Amino acid sequence: MKPLASPLLSAAVVLTLGVACSGSKSFSKKAAKLEAGGLYAEAADMYLQSAVRNAKNVDAKIGLKKTGQQLLNDKLSTFFKAFSVGGRKEDAVNAYLDARNYADRVQRAGVVLDIPDSYKADFDQVKGEYLVELYTQGQDLLAKQDYKAAEALFAKIGRLEPGYKDAGSLQNVAYLEPLYRSGKDALEGGKYRAAYTDLDKVVKKDAAYKDAGALRQQAVDKGRYAIAVLPFSGPSDRKAQAATVQAYATTALTEVDDPFLSVVDRENIQRILDEQRLGMSGVVDEQTAVSAGKLMGAQAVLMGTLIEYREDPGSLRRSTKDGFESYQVKQLNKETQEYQYVTRYKPVKYTEYYQENKVTISYSYKLVSLETGQVLMSKVVDKQTEDHAWYASYDGNKAALFPMANGVVNTSNNARRELNGLLNGSREVKSTTVLGNELLRSSCSGMAATIQQELASKLP
Numbered sequence: 001m002k003p004l005a006s007p008l009l010s011a012a013v014v015l016t017l018g019v020a021c022s023g024s025k026s027f028s029k030k031a032a033k034l035e036a037g038g039l040y041a042e043a044a045d046m047y048l049q050s051a052v053r054n055a056k057n058v059d060a061k062i063g064l065k066k067t068g069q070q071l072l073n074d075k076l077s078t079f080f081k082a083f084s085v086g087g088r089k090e091d092a093v094n095a096y097l098d099a100r101n102y103a104d105r106v107q108r109a110g111v112v113l114d115i116p117d118s119y120k121a122d123f124d125q126v127k128g129e130y131l132v133e134l135y136t137q138g139q140d141l142l143a144k145q146d147y148k149a150a151e152a153l154f155a156k157i158g159r160l161e162p163g164y165k166d167a168g169s170l171q172n173v174a175y176l177e178p179l180y181r182s183g184k185d186a187l188e189g190g191k192y193r194a195a196y197t198d199l200d201k202v203v204k205k206d207a208a209y210k211d212a213g214a215l216r217q218q219a220v221d222k223g224r225y226a227i228a229v230l231p232f233s234g235p236s237d238r239k240a241q242a243a244t245v246q247a248y249a250t251t252a253l254t255e256v257d258d259p260f261l262s263v264v265d266r267e268n269i270q271r272i273l274d275e276q277r278l279g280m281s282g283v284v285d286e287q288t289a290v291s292a293g294k295l296m297g298a299q300a301v302l303m304g305t306l307i308e309y310r311e312d313p314g315s316l317r318r319s320t321k322d323g324f325e326s327y328q329v330k331q332l333n334k335e336t337q338e339y340q341y342v343t344r345y346k347p348v349k350y351t352e353y354y355q356e357n358k359v360t361i362s363y364s365y366k367l368v369s370l371e372t373g374q375v376l377m378s379k380v381v382d383k384q385t386e387d388h389a390w391y392a393s394y395d396g397n398k399a400a401l402f403p404m405a406n407g408v409v410n411t412s413n414n415a416r417r418e419l420n421g422l423l424n425g426s427r428e429v430k431s432t433t434v435l436g437n438e439l440l441r442s443s444c445s446g447m448a449a450t451i452q453q454e455l456a457s458k459l460p
Contacts, residue, residue, distance in 0.1 A: 028060045
């Protein structure tokens with residue numbers, strides 16, 4: 001059985017339809033007056049609006065059929081004049097398209113207007129001539145290497161006649177060739193990032209365009225910047241955390257979306273450090289770092305020091321709160337002699353719980369160039385994160401529980417919502433281990449992004 005429609009909804013729909021029909025009739029009346037006064041163009045517009053508002057308005061469609069055809073004939077006359085006098089082909093094409101677009105709009109309102117076949121034949125002729133004209137101009141522009149103007153012309157051809165000759169391919173050439181040339185010039189000039197940007201656009205548009213793919217790879221190969229992430233130093237009781245920071249930093253740099261940034265394999269780093277007998281002592285200065293980094297085939301080394309890592313697991317705190325539970329009492333109304341239920345409140349106790357876990361980290365890092373020994377960047381990171389659980393429990397009827405305010409029951413909506421939020425609050429709090437991993441991941445991702453931006457701004 002289908003559900004009954006809502007009376008209010010049905011009334012709203014009827015009212016909306018009534019307003020639309022009323023507005024449609026009003027437009028029709030105005031259109032009739034305009035038509036009687038000889039203003040058929042204005043009348044046609046009114047009739048069209050009326051027919052759009054109410055598809056069942058017969059008077060509007062009849063009026064639109066007459067005045068709309070008159071207006072369409074004017075537009076076709078404009079086209080014929082432009083076609084006959086031998087003026088600009090573009091003007092004739094645009095005039096016919098204006099007429100046809102108007103006929104399409106009227107047809108969507110349910111009225112069909114007539115465009116004689118003779119006009120269609122004339123349009124096909126002038127459009128064909130215009131397409132030849134545009135195509136020739138586009139080829140001339142390509143020859144002159146005016147690619148932007150050529151692309152616009154071939155795009156216009158595509159809108160007029162999709163699939164016309166090889167206009168689509170030539171439009172792609174007009175778009176791709178300037179990017180290809182600028183990318184190739186940038187590559188030859190040692191501007192590898194600029195070269196990659198332009199050539200990447202070419203490859204994404206047409207992977208087989210000339211040797212754009214190979215040139216893009218050349219830009220990456222020549223401009224690639226390798227970083228070795230050396231072990232982070234730290235207090236003797238925080239060696240494990242320092243190693244974790246190094247691991248997260250390596251992962252974050254590896255995940256950076258930059259084809260020019262590469263990270264030296266971690267096993268290779270450890271092998272070089274062991275060979276240089278630095279694995280146990282640690283790399284603590286720029287000179288030693290440069291010496292080890294060059295053996296790794298890197299252009300820069302990332303060094304860091306864990307200053308502080310502190311986990312503060314909070315204990316679960318509980319406090320007893322005073323509240324009230326509502327209940328119903330059947331009571332005789334002396335005036336009406338009828339029984340009715342009255343709400344009463346009894347004092348009760350409920351418990352609130354609160355726990356907060358917190359993790360704090362502080363470390364410094366610097367990026368050292370192996371070509372110059374210069375410190376490219378140096379920063380200190382101080383981060384903190386926490387998670388808490390705050391909730392309440394009550395052994396009685398939770399739905400009837402009210403908080404206390406100044407010794408009396410607080411029945412305000414805000415107070416009830418807050419208490420219900422605590423009664424239904426999450427009892428889970430993230431462990432300091434989870435918080436620590438999240439903090440390390442996020443801070444190292446930020447560090448990697450900062451390094452990438454710094455290198456992108458300094459390297460060609």
